[in-house]
Amino acid sequence: MLGRPVVNSCSEKAACGHNSVMSRNSSINDNVTLSCPSESIDQFRNQVYSTVYSIITVFGLVGNGFALLVLIRTFRQRSAFHIYMLNLAVADLLCVCTLPLRVFYYINKGHWTLGDFLCRVSSYALYVNLYGSIFFMTAMSCTRFIAIVFPVQNLRLVNPRKACIVCICIWVFICSTSSPFLMSGEYVDKETKKTKCFEPPKGSGGQSKLKVLNYFSLVMGFILPFLIILICYAGIIRTLLMGSNGMNRRKTTNTKAIRMIVIVTLVFLVSFMPYHIQRTIHLHLLSRGDVSCEEQVYMQKSVVVTLCLAASNTCFDPLLYFFSGENFRNRLSTLRKASVNSSTLPRHSHKTIPQNVEDQDKLKCCNGPQDSLTTADSYTNPQE
Template identity: 40%
Template structure:
């Protein structure tokens, strides 16, 4: 009797846990995803329109921002399907292939965004610290080749998420959840991605910020034109650093903690709920990037105001 009671209690506890976390996801994800979709679709759609105007300045910084806006728009277009899944009570009705594509596009966007933001910070950093080498780094051909390399690298690196063994589910109506059988593989992938996809870019941006500040503090009052260039360059690095601290850092920490303890009795509801919140913050980067374009892209503010007035 005691054993039966213990089994029933354990099952009840597990069911309560599942209901609680499912209910939390159902309350948070649809609202956040639809909110991000609306802001991201409008913001990135307008940004792409401005960037591809014939009169828009063709410089390397704008090339990186164009690719970033395209990546963000591709991602936010998938958010209504994600919101629908949670509104239906975590029931996927769009098929297995589209399920795997949802996970794939999330991580392609996230790491393309991280690399494009990092390259943008490097270009701006060189403009401040090594102005004589800036023309070489800011070369349009170099920027296009770098963007193409980033797309190919991230698309290829995230391809394991298209495999059914990792992102697939035994239950066809389940999606966007961590499958217990794939936890070990995902933990190994997370270790590599954490270093290559987040820590190295994050450290690069911090170095750019520190040396840019150091150079600006040393320099005497430069010409007005150079002051404007330095201000825009520093603003780019600062906004990028804020995006990393707000959107990407919390998610990578919580994702690692959750994967480590997902098969352990130490896994707890607060960590799982915190992961849900940080994933929303990571997705929110897609609708925050237009702020960067407005303040840091060459000639973007004037073109955007002209468009709004029209």
């Protein structure tokens, strides 16, 4: 979402390059010279990043790989919500596959030896995933909102084909706005003689431009999507509470939906909000020119922590699939039964099943009034 100078100088780049903060401050105010010990922040950064990214890699690969397998194997049952989950899992896996490169960099004490191309791709993948996750979760929230609050219009407004168009638009927007990460790769630090990646070159200035780009990313990539999610969830909760006097089955479905909303909101707050708040504060501190040594160390460490939280969304997303409703668990059960039946049933004994959710809806409409109650209930309490 941000260009490379913005995120790099305000987020991981500031944390990875301990001298970058001091060099930027000196470029803003030549009269202020601060010398802070770099060993402590270097050790903290290398240990935390290498440890946390290793954990995220393991859980992210297992969780998203398994989710992607289930979603692909049950693609015949696809729906709009299924399309968004599939794209979110792909974005997570693309990011997780580049994290071992970061682990190697920090284990190697900030010395990059894997080439310029992988440096660019590693920086690019993390932020494509970061903002891609936000936009895909926003699309999932809007889909759930329409299905529950406007069940009659749901069939007209939401379908797999339109979901594919939305996903294409999201990918194009995220990939294009994050493309500046591909324009700047590795470089050799003149003082340490080390090849650097994920860190800004010293004295790279441009604070006014950084602020403008940061606020654009903050508003378009976080605040606006988060407001949309809050509005959608408020409408969903209101609709569910108004219909809370229905059958026990519906009460159970409502409870699960509200529980899912709480989990999604908490994940959004824990993973994305601290990073965006800290990045904005850090950028303002860089422009002051009178930052104390203690403030520098504190902000650099907070960058490390908040960026780890942001990257951890790749581990949280599989939980979203599981708690998004019964449908994902049903897909898993269907896949398991299909695997067993494929080894026991004759090849010629099979039933013709609907190709997707739209076909199921058409069959329900053709079945007559006896299915109307079930159909209406599925609209009001969608399983995905």
